[in-house]
Amino acid sequence: MSTQIETIDWQGITLSVAYTAQKFGRDVHHLEIHVLEPKGAKLPITDTGYKSHFFSDDVQGYGGPVAYVKAWLDGAAGEPDWMRHVEHERQLRLF
Numbered sequence: 001m002s003t004q005i006e007t008i009d010w011q012g013i014t015l016s017v018a019y020t021a022q023k024f025g026r027d028v029h030h031l032e033i034h035v036l037e038p039k040g041a042k043l044p045i046t047d048t049g050y051k052s053h054f055f056s057d058d059v060q061g062y063g064g065p066v067a068y069v070k071a072w073l074d075g076a077a078g079e080p081d082w083m084r085h086v087e088h089e090r091q092l093r094l095f
Helices: 065-076 080-090
Strands: 003-010 013-020 029-037 050-055
Touching: 003 065, 013 065, 029 065
Parallel strands: none
Antiparallel strands: 003 013, 013 029, 029 050
């Protein structure tokens, strides 16, 4: 059981993606996603900038853990809550 760690960019946000296959010696895998820059940035899958996710999907079917995470983020980015967040962040604020 080894952990792969990669740094990726998703829509201007730098992320660390750590993937451990067969976390408990079974068909359970683990992803840890951390926002590195900008600090405190939200993602469509977490408001805190950190996500721990246990699952049994075959990430190789997506092209590997990085492709899996990007597909997950891209899919969640189409949700109305995320789209409102992005629009809110684009607005200039006086206060």
